[in-house]
Amino acid sequence: MLQLYFFPMACSLSSRIALMEAGIEARYHLAHIWTKKVVDDDSDFRSVSSKGAVPVLVLENGDRLTESAAVLQYIADLKPELGLAPPPGHPDRYRLQEWLSFVGAEIHKAFLFPTFWYKDDAALAKPRARIGQTLSIPAAHLATREFLVGDRFTVADAHLTWTLLLLRAAGVDVAQWPQLADYLSRMQARPQVKAAIGIEAALRKTLAA
Ligand SMILES: N[C@@H](CCC(=O)N[C@@H](CS)C(=O)NCC(=O)O)C(=O)O
The missing domain is CATH 1.20.1050.10 (Glutathione S-transferase Yfyf (Class Pi); Chain A, domain 2)
Incomplete structure (x- = not known):
């Protein structure tokens, strides 16, 4: 299952919207962007991403994708039939x-x-x-x-x-x-x-x- 590190109402909200519009289930982890702690287990968010910034999308293979523009297009491309992004090359x-x-x-x-x-x-x-x-x-x-x-x-x-x-x-x-x-x-x-x-x-x- 995909996992999204987010902070409420920060830019990672766009990624949550994309996941929900796509009907894709994900595990959500609240990462505190000021303290850099992952709220689930008090671990260091910088060990998830050295950028210390949300969004971070953990892919099925464990790779971590950052940057909203990339994360949003990745999510859209998981469900091409929904048209959340025009197809590559269009x-x-x-x-x-x-x-x-x-x-x-x-x-x-x-x-x-x-x-x-x-x-x-x-x-x-x-x-x-x-x-x-x-x-x-x-x-x-x-x-x-x-x-x-x-x-x-x-x-x-x-x-x-x-x-x-x-x-x-x-x-x-x-x-x-x-x-x-x-x-x-x-x-x-x-x-x-x-x-x-x-x-x-x-x-x-x-x-x-
Ligand atoms: N270029 C990144 C920017 C990400 C970003 O600035 N995230 C903010 C929240 S909206 C953050 O986590 N900031 C924490 C920090 O920069 O230390 C993107 O578009 O995803």
């Missing part, structure tokens, strides 16, 4: 990778990561000034489309949904972009997306308490 596969890179680099690492990890107003001035311009890109794209790639839900939607969920806590009101707000509502209405968020939001509250 022109839309590159569109999927384009969006996974954009979400991972331009929204996650350029804005969410420094906001939650550094909390330093001076250091955050430039990321804050830039995030509106960044979000206007998917907003314009989604003005005429239901999903980021093609005409169905893909793992790129799982990843964008996660970032949009966190923006409010990072001080950005997604309602400024009605297309993004509508898109987020549509994504949150998907039963598996809603269930995945419900599980992680509840776990996150337990941790904060």
Whole structure:
């Protein structure tokens, strides 16, 4: 069985959404990203991945895969019939990778990561000034489309949904972009997306308490 190391409401939520949308059972291990402890057994998360970051997907053969873009495509390719990623070689596969890179680099690492990890107003001035311009890109794209790639839900939607969920806590009101707000509502209405968020939001509250 696949295993996913995750931290509730962190970027590994996209991988949980992908697994649940694919109907793939997995064992989930909560890895605390600040203490670097695996909560199951208090072991050192860095011995699972030297990056000390979620997601880590442990494959059936024991190999460990990191980086959301790779993990998400791996999960999608386990169930090609569901179309969670366009097939390798299809022109839309590159569109999927384009969006996974954009979400991972331009929204996650350029804005969410420094906001939650550094909390330093001076250091955050430039990321804050830039995030509106960044979000206007998917907003314009989604003005005429239901999903980021093609005409169905893909793992790129799982990843964008996660970032949009966190923006409010990072001080950005997604309602400024009605297309993004509508898109987020549509994504949150998907039963598996809603269930995945419900599980992680509840776990996150337990941790904060
Ligand atoms: N490039 C990686 C970034 C992973 C990442 O930054 N994960 C965060 C949670 S959202 C984390 O575990 N951070 C802990 C750390 O960097 O020490 C990806 O896209 O998966």
